[in-house]
Amino acid sequence: MKSVDSDFSPSSLSGLAGNFPPRVLLRASGLTVRFGGLLALDAVDFEVREGEIVGLIGPNGAGKTTFFNCLTGLVMPDEGEVRYKGQLLVLRPYKVAEAGLARTFQNIRLFPNMTPLENVLVGRHCHTKEGVWSALWRGKRFREAEASARMAAAEFLDFVGLVPDEDLSAHSLSYGDQRRLEIARALACEPGVLLLDEPTAGMNPRETQAMLELVQQIRDRGVAVVVIEHDMRFIFSLCDRIVVLDSGCKLSEGTSVEVRKDPRVIEAYLGISPE
């Protein structure tokens, strides 16, 4: 197994049987995005396997957020395709979410005037099917579906460490709680891959530590995580594999040790070549 996936941490294999390499969940190939004359992504190949935590790093403006936007259908790639569990993804945001990709945003995008619970309930959207008639009729099936959605939402809130409060709207939560709520909302989609865009931005060291543990717990639930971060300590202690982007190109890929030693990475970050 080591020979095939030297960069894969064994801890993530708990739950997976046998010694064969874990399945590739998400594979993006040749993703290219141009904004006018700017080449924001240049033929990026990327894959996520079951149960791993992948770090996506790179200097400001490297195209990390654009890459997420591209995966989730917010930006149409000019070239390239994305496959999830082998199926070609239709790059529309709601289709991507239905398929099993959920994300958070670099600048938090909650539903500010809804309660935390309602925020998470919107995340349950794909997993509930009640239409107009059943909402009007309020039959037994509707009530049961509603009750179970609420219960699930409350569990997700609890999982990230928030308590539901009916009188509180999401925008009055503290910054760290808002980030956590966004994660709970994304988890409520029951994604196979969770994309986190700078989850610890603006957090103090204690909150960052809590976030680190939270991401590990998410992985332990069997959800693969891709995380964009500028906090290198966070990335190096968390990720099984790290991908480095610079000016839209994939610069390097490997374990934290490998990436840290890579001269191209050092150059990209420090602007000088180590030689």
Place this chain on the structure above:
Amino acid sequence: MTPVPPSASHLTSRHKTNWSEMWRSVLRLSGRWRFVLGIAGALFVWTAAFSPWASFAFGYPGKMTLSGFPGGARVYLLPLLLLVSLLFFTLPVGATAGVRAALGLLFIAGYNFIAISWEGDGVDAVAWGAWIALLGSLLLLWAFASFLWEEADGRSLSGQTAGHTAVKLPDPIWQMLLVFGGVPALLICFVYALDVEESSRFVSLICCLGAGSAALSSLGFFNWTSELLARQRTFAVILLLIAALVFPFTQDGNGYWLRVLISVGVFASAAIGLNIVVGLTGLLDLGYIAFFGIGAYVSALLSDADFTTVHVRVPFLLVLLIGATVAGLVGIFVGAPTLRLRGDYLAIVTLGFGEIFRITMNNWNGLTRGPNGIAGISDLEIPSLFGSTPLNFGDAHEVFGVSLPNFANYYFLCIFLFIGMAILFSRLGNSRIGRAWMAIREDEIAASSMGVNPVRFKLLSFALGASMAGAAGTVSAHVTQQVSPDSFTFMESILLLAAVVLGGMGTIPGALLGAGVFYLLPEKLRAFQDVRMLMFGAALIIMMRYRPEGLIPNRRRKAEFREEKSRFSAGFLKGTGELDLMQQNPVQEGGT
């Protein structure tokens, strides 16, 4: 008056001429004077209420020349005066409330002062009572305002906490009793207000009620009542419903107010539909009345009117369905291409659609008889529950020995219509669909990233709103008995929108209250017919300044407006990829 510290006045005059500062320093009162002036003011107003306001009789209502009794508009000074007197004991907490109540007194005195001198050709017509009412209310205002200034200066830090303390409610049984007493009291107030004929008295009553509620609101009274009503919602709704059903029996067979309330009910029902589109989903629909018009025309054409082009008569319940369906289909037709775009395109398109509808109806002589419209629409007839003869809505009925005018039939129908719409609104709003709508309103990108198909749900909301308007329109055609293009102007769309915004977006009572204000008040303020729109405009501006969340806001929406946070503007300044999307790809949702 207390001397102002020289340094302070020096500073203010040196740096900038701050007029409110200057006035304050001139008008500031010391502790004892405040009470003396306040009590003097109260006594003045008290005397004024029982003194003549007009020096000779010239038809100003309320026997204003007589002394010794509080006739006419004078009577509305008394409740406010009582409130003010009680507020003296709550100072300094009640200072804001006192200022508001005193302002109410001032408005009543001022309005009548101006009106008397206007109608009596000069200030000579004003007797001493009105003068001392003015003087007294100014004194009261001064006294209470100086309490406020003191707080603003930070010398006394007590008070002003009333609005923020946690709401404490009595036992459930007492809660029910309070609701049980409050709802009939409201109904009695309502019937009383409808009976106030002369506009001078009515304006004074409005001043009294407005200032009174503003004062109570600053004491946290409405936080308390809304909490109370939230706890006892079902009970309160049932009581209100009973009150509404009882109303026709209080009218002595007179149909005038029923007629007015019918139009309020019809428009309130349409407003609920608009509330789905605007309040829940956050789409701006500026041509909403066109969908209402579609319903009205469908109903008019299918009822075999006297002056019509189509000679068929379809049972009303079927017409209701057809009207709603046609309006909904047209809604889909208009919305499907437009709702794929982001931003304000919908507002522009609906604005255009409203005009297209009106102009089409105006020119399609073969079907709609153009500007003449379809007239002589017959009364509704529905199968009776009791006998074999169908129930004709044109007949008066005798129920429990009380004769009900024929309008009572339509009145009851409107209540059913409103209840239907309210159920539709609250059930859909409180479900997966409603949450998807709200999510789209709050943040469309985030909503779509959570699996909500924005085009689909926006279209659903738009079409549902349209068909609710259509349903309300089918009823309205029978009530007005004629349908013509000039009842569906842009102005009507704006009035409905204003009703929704004024009442409070996203709430049912808000839609009712908003429709009430916009379709009931004009009846009462006939004297101001010419400046009606001006007054509404002014009222809306004042509202947006002091109560942007609407009269009966959604509980959480209120907080949004109250906390002015710069969080989102900060996000924009950062200019990260996600927000730039909005400006970059306006047609991003369109399929390839």
